[in-house]
Amino acid sequence: MKNHTEIKALVFDVFGTIVDWRSGVAREAQSFLNRHAPGLNAFDFADAWRREYSPSMEEVRSGRRPYVRLDVLNRENLVSVLTHYGIVDVPDPEIDELNLAWHRLDPWPDAVAALCSLKRKFIIAPLSNGNIRLMVDIAKRVGLPWDAILGAEVARAYKPSPQVYSETVDILGLAPPELCLVAAHNSDLAAARQLGLTTAFVARPTEHGPHQRTDLKAEAAWDFVVDDLNELAQQLGCAD
Amino acid sequence: MKNHTEIKALVFDVFGTIVDWRSGVAREAQSFLNRHAPGLNAFDFADAWRREYSPSMEEVRSGRRPYVRLDVLNRENLVSVLTHYGIVDVPDPEIDELNLAWHRLDPWPDAVAALCSLKRKFIIAPLSNGNIRLMVDIAKRVGLPWDAILGAEVARAYKPSPQVYSETVDILGLAPPELCLVAAHNSDLAAARQLGLTTAFVARPTEHGPHQRTDLKAEAAWDFVVDDLNELAQQLGCAD
Known part of the structure; x- marks a missing residue:
């Protein structure tokens, strides 16, 4: 020591x-998933969203993109993940709200x-x-x-x-x-x-x-x- | 309302x-002034130091100088004020310490x-x-x-x-x-x-x-x- x-x-x-973050995002996403993708496990969803985290920051770290705050990256990543799961036509306010999962x-x-x-x-x-x-x-x-x-x-x-x-x-x-x-x-x-x-x-x-x-x-x-x-x-x- | x-x-x-800030700077400067300028009123000293504050920031606001933090400006201003009062040959650590008056x-x-x-x-x-x-x-x-x-x-x-x-x-x-x-x-x-x-x-x-x-x-x-x-x-x- x-x-x-x-x-x-x-x-x-x-x-x-x-x-x-994993339990928190899963908990916050549960009611959204109940509405839009009832079969999808909330922990799997949290893991999928989290997998986009490092690659999205790498765009900034590499200099390919100017600094934008994580709230922006998280939202872009969320849209990617929803698209990946075929969850489309979600109104913007609902996406904004789910993005706040990371704040809770x-x-x-x-x-x-x-x-x-x-x-x-x-x-x-x-x-x-x-x-x-x-x-x-x-x-x-x-x-x-x-x-x-x-x-x-x-x-x-x-x-x-x-x-x-x-x-x-x-x-x-x-x-x-x-x-x-x-x-x-x-x-x-x-x-x-x-x-x-x-x-x-x-x-x-x-x-x-x-x-x-x-x-x-x-x-x-x-x-x-x-x-x-x-x-x-x-x-x-x-x-x- | x-x-x-x-x-x-x-x-x-x-x-x-x-x-x-005025009472605090005066209080923090008192023992320094007792040693280096016994006749100088500590509130007058605080006011003199404070008068340098806006002009020094104006150098940054105008673009003539890149942003530097206030601790740096305060220390430069302190050296100016000490020189103005004829207080010279003060060791650097003593100036650094007095500059921390603003932290207290x-x-x-x-x-x-x-x-x-x-x-x-x-x-x-x-x-x-x-x-x-x-x-x-x-x-x-x-x-x-x-x-x-x-x-x-x-x-x-x-x-x-x-x-x-x-x-x-x-x-x-x-x-x-x-x-x-x-x-x-x-x-x-x-x-x-x-x-x-x-x-x-x-x-x-x-x-x-x-x-x-x-x-x-x-x-x-x-x-x-x-x-x-x-x-x-x-x-x-x-x-x-």
Whole structure:
């Protein structure tokens, strides 16, 4: 375990690390699917929508497309997925409403209490690919006590592009090791470490459902490796 | 009084509207001045430092200089003011420390409670020319319960440039009238109204000390005009 006395701020991946997007999207999509595609499993639908996430951001990361916020990408991806399933002629307001599923995700059970503890000692903020309004809506609905909303929209780039991490370090006025990224994804942590950030892996072995095969454990010697965020709070001297 | 049912979010000017910068800077500068310029009045020093604020931002607003955050401008202005007073040969760390005076400002007595009330019904965020870390430090020290930190650094421009207001409307996914700017400065509100935002004036008649002559009252028919933020919370249906 790394000496943590130099850490001044913690930033968090959100989708998968703080919130359970799969259960939330499935729950929010259920009534829509009941109306438009009664045979379709809501978890399969959530997984299909989520599969479009990385490729759509890659258009921006590669420079082929200027930065647009995730709400826009999510909506485009939703239309693709609906078309794929043969769900057509859905009125725009209904698509807009379903797109807000991502604004109504529930946190993992440990998240709110642990963030409240960590906030007493550190600056805490999301470092998500989600846009600011999306992050604010999630936080207000369930009480995530962020000090600021950082991430893709503030940096105008998508993780794991290096400028998202370096711009965040700069905004917070820190040296890179003073900023710790907390994430359930080894690739996110690897990108942060490249820029000199401190890294903390939290296991979320059911983010992708019961048959998840990726990110089941730390794949490098991250500075902290924990089973949940309360364990991280303890290791950082913030336990209640 | 305007019908307020369409307002979804409130953004606030901070220096002067939420915090009392003059008393705070004077208090923070006192021990420095005791060491380096014992005859100099700390309020006069605060006023002199503050007089450099608008001209330094004008360099950015005019396009003569790319956006740099307020912490940088404040430090440059501090060096100018020290030179003006003949205070020279001060070590850099001592200047850096004094520059943090702006991170340790106290709120006006009504601010924290009123913001807590308003937060239950609205998204609340600063829309300040202060940079993100500066806003976070002020908020954490005294408990300002912001949902996000918006403003100059997110928009990469300084108020009253129109893009600060329009970019904030866009980030929040709102129509302009759904966003209300709360400020103690008529010029800030005028710029916001140009972009279609709702406007609320709060009187802060001692922001510039006992002999203040500007912004003593609303100079246009702003949508809301109040004596403090608790009165605004009441008018917006958020009173305790």
